[in-house]
Amino acid sequence: MASRFFAKMERNLNGFFKKNLPGLHALVRDLSLWKIRTLRGPRVLRRFKKNLPLTDRADLGLLLKELHLNGDGVEIGVLNGYYSELLLTRSNLRTLHSVDPWKAFDTDAYDDKHNSPQQEQDDRYRFTQDRLKKFGSRSKIHRMMSAEAAKKFENNSLDFVYIDANHSYEAVKEDLELWWPKVRPGGVIAGHDYLDGQIPEGDFGVKSAVDEFMHKHNQPFSVIPVMWPTWYAVKKSLGGxxxxxxxxxxxxxxxxxxxxxxxxxxxxxxxxxxxxxxxxxxxxxxxxxxxxxxxxxxxxxxxxxxxxxxxxxxxxxxxxxxxxxxxxxxxxxxxxxxxxxxxxxxxxxxxxxxxxxxxxxxxxxxxxxxxxxxxxxxxxxxxxxxxxxxxxxxxxxxxxxxxxxxxxxxxxxxxxxxxxxxxxxxxxxxxxxxxxxxxxxxxxxxxxxxxxxxxxxxxxxxxxxxxxxxxxxxxxxxxxxxxxxx
Missing domain, CATH: 3.90.550.10 (Spore Coat Polysaccharide Biosynthesis Protein SpsA; Chain A)
Structure with missing residues (x-):
């Protein structure tokens, strides 16, 4: 209860300063970001080099920065743009392509709590546009299906791919097959909700699909052990x-x-x-x-x-x-x-x-x-x-x-x-x-x-x-x- 109280108080104070003292709010925000990028980034890299899992998916952006993966990245499954914003803030990606159809599907075919009515999907799309417009040309939004978006990218052209769309086994397997070739050796591929089973949030088969795919490609990967785990892998070098x-x-x-x-x-x-x-x-x-x-x-x-x-x-x-x-x-x-x-x-x-x-x-x-x-x-x-x-x-x-x-x-x-x-x-x-x-x-x-x-x-x-x-x-x-x- 106490943690919820302080979190709510922090949000209220943040809103107050943003509305009434925007200059001070921006300064504090920039100082906080500088602290994260300059102090936390090296710690993230040390954990990575010691083969220790990261502690938060927010650190993936810092890991990209520390590994000098500064090219193009793709997030599949954007929802309201929160994680796209986080990646663009914490990484040095030249461009992040945010891919999502923002489309309502038949609930029998797509069992997920975020499969909302079309009006809500349209609202999320507009909200995402507003949220990411501050990044200018670094952010590109693609309102389309994953398979359609994958055709726009050459093989071995991406430094980063994050999969957080349909969480069913078949859909995750398809996304992995589509996007794995697009990631260059040494690039990072990752995804959210490393879970299996029928849960209140929907039908999940992410863990099975990822385990099977990575075993097939003899690719090591790590999992961030939180309530909604994120898996990530640095694509193996080809050698020679x-x-x-x-x-x-x-x-x-x-x-x-x-x-x-x-x-x-x-x-x-x-x-x-x-x-x-x-x-x-x-x-x-x-x-x-x-x-x-x-x-x-x-x-x-x-x-x-x-x-x-x-x-x-x-x-x-x-x-x-x-x-x-x-x-x-x-x-x-x-x-x-x-x-x-x-x-x-x-x-x-x-x-x-x-x-x-x-x-x-x-x-x-x-x-x-x-x-x-x-x-x-x-x-x-x-x-x-x-x-x-x-x-x-x-x-x-x-x-x-x-x-x-x-x-x-x-x-x-x-x-x-x-x-x-x-x-x-x-x-x-x-x-x-x-x-x-x-x-x-x-x-x-x-x-x-x-x-x-x-x-x-x-x-x-x-x-x-x-x-x-x-x-x-x-x-x-x-x-x-x-x-x-x-």
Missing amino acids: TCIATVLNDPFVEYFCVLLYSIKKHNPHFNLPVKILHSKKLSPLSKENQDRIRNLYPNVEFILVDEEPVKRFFLVTPIRLHPALLKLEIFNLRGYDRVIFLDSDMLCLGDLSNLFNLDVPFAACPAGKNRELKERLANGFHRRIGFNSGVMVIGKEHLDGRTYHALLTSPLKPCPTADQDILMRYFRWKKIYCLDHHYNYHAQFFWKGDEKDVKILHYAGKKPLEEPEEPRMKVWFEYQHAMKHET
């Missing part, structure tokens, strides 16, 4: 190595030749290939995607959001804006290493050592000083200028922290786009210097040092732009062979 690049339509021919040359010199090559593209900066047509998929089926096309890199537009030459999307490579979580290759390259040798290199970060030194490059090769060094055309990124830099640091780095002139941002970040960190034959500039290819070249880089002028140049001859040989064989 993947190849990644940023690609647009004008460079598809170069990338196809690159893929062909890799397979030619590495007969057992079967690593997954991730191709990043975007709507405006780096568009890639469906026809070209199909062409690449026919050449190499183990490929995934990832449509990335351009917003995070737009802050660098003012300090980067316009022609190099697409190169800024390279920073998104550091958000490919779930692998032991990601090997980035520019699309304007040609493989001329065995890359098995590169594919298995176990270092935090590796790249080839930049510049024309061959002796310096040979002296630095195969060792760790600081304050080294490097070319970002070939990079090996270990899992140490694939947990979100490096990605966040790169996107929030100070705005300084970036004449070489991503390369300047990366070199500033890695300036005082030890990087592993690759042998320069793994990123050999094509303009030096006909000057006596050709036999050990692993990857030829057509930086600057491209073969299709200057087909008569001698250094372009080898590229056209591979292109001809590719067309002949395919």
